[in-house]
Amino acid sequence: MFINVGDYPEVYPPKMDMLISTEWLSSHLGDPYLVVLDCSVHTEETPEGFANRSGFEDYLLGHIPTAGFADLKGNLSDQSSPIEFAPPSPAAFCAATGRLGVGDGSRVVLYDSMVSAWAARIWWMLRWVGFDRAAILDGGFNAWKTEGRPISTEPATYPPRNLTPRPKPELIANEDEVRGAINSPKVQLIDTLPAESYRGEIALYVGRAGHIPSAINISALDLIDETGRYQPLADLAAMHDIDCDQRLITYCGGGIAASSEAFALTRLGFKNVAVYTASLQEWAANPNNPMTPTSPDGT
Template identity: 70%
Template sequence: MDTLVSTDWLSRHLDDPDLVVLDCMVRTDETEAGIENRSGLEDCRRGHIPTAGFADLKGALCDQDGPVEFALPSPETFCAAMGRLGVGDASRVVLYDALMSAWAARVWWMLRWVGFDRAAILDGGLTAWTAEGRPLSTQPAAHAPKRLTPRPRPRLIADRDEVRAAIADETVRLIDTLPAASYRGEMALYGRPGHVPTAINVPGTELVDGTGRFRPLSELGAMHGFDRGQRAITYCGGGILASANAFVMTRLGFRDVAVYTASLQEWAADPSNPMTVDA
């Protein structure tokens, strides 16, 4: 199974006994207080791809007592939650959402972080599936619990100290994956405007086309035109778009990619962490 699968492939393999399909959607709403993220569980219950369970990035798949939104749980806690969804060491997993596959990419990256490499993202997600008139279901998933063994890869996650050190380290590439206006400092999505010094901008929103499918690898390669053997750290606001870029970079053959999962939620909140804006 490739790391990116089509709606046609998924339709043909839905009944495979080792395949677990997971809806990863998080709802983002604008409120008087700003942007609010909430679990997409109710949307999933109203209609999901048949056999799909729900991977709750606002619930069991995060540390809800952590210092930032979407804080990583321990590898053991994450694997236990995935096991309850029917994901075991011998499973294959297909992940999807309804928003540029960024939420699905976050779960994909977390699975990779705990040592699981048998996961794929559904290209185009739920939007592509429904646009083609494919069926939805309201039936709960019926996967038996499995054992997912944690085999952590700590280099896939970067922390604030590594990002600080990378500013002055020419061997490490920092990649801001927020929209260009945020990168330039024209808008402040996370407290302070701008970006981490020395970071380049590869917006995660530009990885997909108008249908929500990932752009061809040739186009994505041109967007990531730097040394594929170099250490690279992606970040955004909460490690979501950054995971989409990390997913793409892995498909392109980059060999040492990490996601700064706390991202600007943590970085911008501390005035001792430098930020710069374009002149």
């Protein structure tokens, strides 16, 4: 049985931090303008590689009370695209999130059951359509459970609301822009896959090893500490010795880990950040696109 959570007041609530704690969320659950969304995707290893499926079944087994479910494997992606997790049009994305209860005056908390990368992808897409009242729950569902906080198995919905598209197309990079970035001193590509993939020791996509030429490597896994929370800002800043005047384009395999890196960069104050959402699943599949393995000495 689905439950409805109340509407928000006439006056828009203030913005909140981009990263919020379990303590903050616990004290604000039930706020009339707050929408909480579980963004989990279930990933499992198969003989053919990693496969992703909707996390809805896991959501039904337990989630944060009042949380709805945001299905990145469903209508929050373009189902007609051969690219997994391809963004739909801004209007379609706003319509889908509006049905989840996200409106122009909402505040939204996003979480997942992994390392916040799925939540970061939806956070980035909300920014892409012009919505900036969203935050990620630091540590996600695992931190919530570890602290012994209440868990619900009752699916929740919010009243549908209107989310007005105000697109920021510069937040998503495409294949052509990435190709042009390779030799541009004004753009820095950031590969967010593990170092073994970046160096070409393993080939995760279409059997082509390595990285896009000129990309540096900042693994999204290194953004997270042993508890599943983001590293302190000072530590994140030390990891990102990057020219703040450059345009930064993050990528990974399917634009998920890359969104976590884009989230971290935004928290650090970098202004010109984009995610190559199609990432290596598109880039590596095109034999005309160069890939560069890295030698053991780092060259």
